[in-house]
Amino acid sequence: MSRNPFFERSVLPYELPVFAEIADGDYLPAFERGMAEQLAEVAGITAGEGEATFANTVEALELSGQLLGRVSRVFFNVASSDSTERTEAIEAEVSPRLAAHEDSILLDGELFRRVEGLYERRGELGLDAEQMRLLERYRLRFVRAGARLDAGQQARLRELNAELASAATLFKKNNLANTNAAALILDQEEQVAGLADAAVVAAAENAAALGHAGAWALSLQNVSNQPVLAELTDRAVRERMMAASLGRGFAEDGANAELAVRMAALRAERAALLGYSDHAAYVVEDQTAKTVNAVEEMLAQLVPPAVANAEREAGELAAAMRAVGDQGELRSWDWQFWSERVRAEQFSVDTEALRPYFELERVLWDGVFFAAGEVYGVTFQERTDLRGYHPEVRVFEVFDADGSGLGLFLGDFFARPSKRGGAWMNSLVGQSTLLGTRPVVVNNLNIVKPPEGEPALLTWDNVRTLFHEFGHALHGLFSNVRYPFFSGTAVPRDFVEFPSQVNEMWMARPEVLANYAKHVDTGESMPAELVDRMLEAGQFGEGFRTVEYLAATLLDWAWHRLPAGAAAGVDAEAFEAEALSKGGVALAAIPPRYRTAYFSHIFAGGYAAGYYSYIWSEVLDADTVTWFEDDSAPIRDKGESFRRELLSRGGSVDPLAAFESFRGRPPIIEPLLTRRGLTA
Structure with missing residues (x-):
């Protein structure tokens, strides 16, 4: 026990966790000791003699739970990035215990009385702006957690929180298993016609690894429309691929569909207990949107023009099918295939x-890192002497413009069966001047790993994801706050995507694109006319992409607008169909980006009633991009302003107030409408 690597702060640079010494058996003892230590620290706060002060109550809370924080940050990243049967078992055991642990603190009556007392006399305490905001946020956190409920209500709340924590863990575990099990096994090489040679080899290697030597296996990503649908020429294979994708979690056992219904019911009951009409109302009150009406008004502006664009695109694709003698109906498994052919013909x-121009190493170093240097003055050095949690994880030290060490960036780029789908950023060490810590952040992507010895060639969407997730990483790396509560990306869910979406702009910036878009074999730059056609073609299919996203958003919203008791006996598939119809996005050829049974964002992540956040944040993003592009000041000056006013502040200031201060006015939606082709 004394050698548990979590029990002491790491001595590695930037307190990078000592992954070489961490074993699965270390997690549970560290969780248990971490929870016990924090409860003892909280007991010390409430048992203190004399009057409550900011230092002995609020700041003491910020200093508590450091061991628990260390193990939690590492474990939950590893549980998503490189899960094993042991980590799955630990997660199933510890998740409800952590929920109960948090409740034991936030429902501590004496602790709440101390915080509430400080809040009531906050004007007398001489607090600076960050301290005042911390006190306000802690008090609100207690209230929203149920501190004002009576004993019976709090007991039921604890039960709800524990069950929801267990259900989310099970949903994630099921989804990973379902996605892996749904891999499409093909026994004839002509069935993979249309795939690039390297992709065919990779599919054969994948099949062998799955126990199907001599076959070809197409593994799924955690989205409805599988990228491979754009390439497969065999329509029957495409149909099978789409069926495998859409059927996950609804098939024989239906476990995740049923679990989602149960979770929606539990969330609705909890919202009612806390005094809200539904879970969405509870969630958005503490976001920048503030009200369900604000979210619904925005969505109402977007759905009709997006659907009109998608229907126009569908007409073009159907015409292309007819032009080659295919008189069949355009179906969901046809859309991406014919979209690529129309795109190729028109542009x-x-x-x-394009893939040979987007080799991972060059995109990373000469694109993502280069852009960060041009905009913010930072530089990067790979640290092969430092180890990540998996052999494929790479570690980079990040230096500020003055040469000082800023933090560490870990890149985990490739898909594997032990990694959940999608892409995300996690913090392994949070920045805090109170704790004396500097940031260590990780980006997880799911790029298909190439055959041994082959370069990893990306799609344009892969490039976008790389830039997007690195925007989250910069948000964490540039954090400059005192208190852990506010560190890095600890901002409202409907604001957190804003910096990452802004970072996408640099992928197509001429000086950045020219620096990394070079042929993997010849080193020649992508021809200017191909660049122009590619960027123009990038706008093609915007109707499809917007409807696909809005369908998932409205599905999330429908589940979480249910009042208490309304989910009883609901059939998930029937509910889905009705929600999409009511939302005006029930287009058979465009399934939602995620269906209920594999919608991990909302049932195994933090986006319940918050998937709207992406487009809400994109309003801020599109507005900011116009500012970056207006040539009113050098890019480095603008980068410094954006970093100082927004990226470095974390949650220490009101995010919309920070935006308005930075932009000189509230955000406007027009740049987003123009970008998405929704102005007509």
């Missing part, structure tokens, strides 16, 4: 032909 752009 003379073959998506597969």
Whole structure:
């Protein structure tokens, strides 16, 4: 026990966790000791003699739970990035215990009385702006957690929180298993026609690894429309691929569909207990949106023009099918395939032909890192002497413009069966001047790993994801706050995507694109006319992408607008169909980006009633991009302003107030409407 690597702060640079010494058996003892230590620290706060002060109550809370924080940050990243049967078992055991632990603190009556007392006399305490905001946020956190409920209500709340924590863990575990099990096994090489040679080899290797030597296996990503649908020429294979994708969690056992219904019911009951009409109302009150009406008004502006665009696109694709003698109906498994062919015809752009210009190493170093240097003055050095949690994880030290060490960035880029789908950023060490810590952040992506010895060639969407997730990483790396509560990306859910979406702009910036878009074999730059066609083609299909996203958003919203008791006996598939119809996005050829049974964002992540956040944040993003592009000041000056006013502040200031201060006015939606082609 004394050698448990979590029991002491790491001595590695930036307190990078000592992954070489961490074993699965270390997690549970560290969780247990971490919870016990924090409860003892909280007991010390409430048992203190004399009057409550900011230092002996609020700041003491910020200093508590450091061991628990260390093990939690590492474990939950590893549980998503490189799960094992042991970590799955630990997560199933510890998740409800952590929920109960948090309740024991936030429902501590004496602790709440101390915080409430400080809040009531906050004007007399001489607090600075960050301290005042911390006190206000802690008090609100206690209230929203149920501190004002009576004993019976709090007991039921604890039960709800524990069951929801267990259900979310099970949903994630099921989804990973369902996605892996749904891999499409093909026994004839002609069935993979249309795939690039390297992709065919990778599919054969994948099949062998799954126990199907001599076959080809197409593994699924955690989205409805699988990227491979754009390439497969065999329509029957495409149909099978789409069926495998859409059926996850609804098939024989239906476990995740049933689990989602149960979770929606539990969330609705909890919201009612806390005094809200539904879970969405509870969630958005503490976001920048503030009200369900604000979210619904925004969505109402977007749905009709997006659907009109998608229907126009569908007409173009159907015409392309008819032009080659295919009189069949355009179906969901046809959309991406014919979209690529229409795109190629209209813009003379073959998506597969672009891949050689987007080699991972060059995109990373000469694109993502180069752009960060041009905008913010930071530089990067790979630290091969430092180890990540998996052999494929790479560690980079980040230096500020003055040469001082800023933090560490870990890149975990490739898909594997032990990693959940999607892409995300996690913090392994949070920045805090109170704790004396500097940031260590990790980006997880799910790029298909190439055959041994082959370069990893990306799609344009892969490039976008790389830039997007690095925007989250910069948000964490540039954090400059005193208190852990506010560190890095600890901002409202409907604001957190804003910095990452802004970072996407640099992928197509001419000086950045020219620096990394070079042929993997010849080193030649992508021809200017191909660049122009590619960027123009990038706007093609915007109707599809917007409807696909809005369908998932409205599905999330429908589940979480249910009042208490309304989910009883609900059939998930029937509910889905009705929600999409009511939302005006029930287009058979465009399934939601996520269906209920694999919608991990909302049932195994933090986006319940918050998937709208992406487009809400995009309003801020599109507005900010116009500012970056207006040539009113050098890019480095603008980068410093954006970093100082927004990226470095974390949650220490009101995010919309920070935006308005930075922009000189409230955000406007017009740049977003223009970007998405929704102005007509």
